[in-house]
Amino acid sequence: MSALVCVARIGAAHGVRGAVKLWTFTEDPFAVRRYGPLSTKDGRRQFEIAEVREARDHLVATFKGVATRDEAxxxxxxELYVPRDKLPATDEDEYYHTDLIGLAAVTTGGDALGRVVAIHNFGAGDIIEIAPPKGPTMLLPFSNAVVPEVDIGGGRVVIALPQEIEGEDAQSASRSHDREDS
Incomplete structure (x- = not known):
């Protein structure tokens, strides 16, 4: 079976006739209509979009069988998922998060760092999360400078570990000292 990819998340009810706010994670927000039934991650529930329209920063959708605000x-x-094989092929240097999860992470020198466990976006760009065999995970910018190579076929990503910023500790100490004097 194909891996599942999260393509949307249902938000709050919208109006009184069963509509909901819908946030999509697809390049074309309306693409969610083309994938057929959307399901929960465990596959226990399926949702079929009846109508969808654009709102300011999201879509407003109604699902077949959902007719009241209480149901909505x-x-x-x-979160709504589709099988990976229903999604279009990606362009070069574009990846579905699910294709990256589980890949080995190695340094540019070939040393093992761990495995990719997640890709996050907190609003300032994608972040790659790498779990080493022991210790806390690493969160790094998912940029060409930090991740110069993604080899899905080879099962790995190459990481160019960023250097520490010179003077950061001295500046932090200076600022905390200033606060103590106040």
Whole structure:
């Protein structure tokens, strides 16, 4: 079976006729209509979009079988998935997060760092999370400078570890000293 990819998240109810806010994670927000039924990650529930329209920073959607605000409110927060093989092929230097999860992470010198466990985006660009065999995970910018090579076929990503910023510790100490004097 193909891996599942999260393509949308249902938000709050919108209006009184069963509509919901829908945040999509696809390049074309309306692409969610083309993938057929959307399901929860565990596959226990399926949702078929009846209608969808654009709103300011999200879509407003209705699902078949959801007709009231109460029914719509119970869907808030549900993530919607499709099988990976239903999604279009990616361009060069574009990746689905699911294709990166589990890849080995190695340094430019070939030393093992761990495995890719997640890709995050907190608003300032993608972050790659790498879990070493022991210790805390590393969060690094997912940029060409830090991740110069992604070899999905070879099962690895190459990481150019960023250097520490010179003077950062001295500046931090100076600022904390200034606060103590106040």
């Amino acid at each position: 409110e119970r869907l808030n927060g549900i």
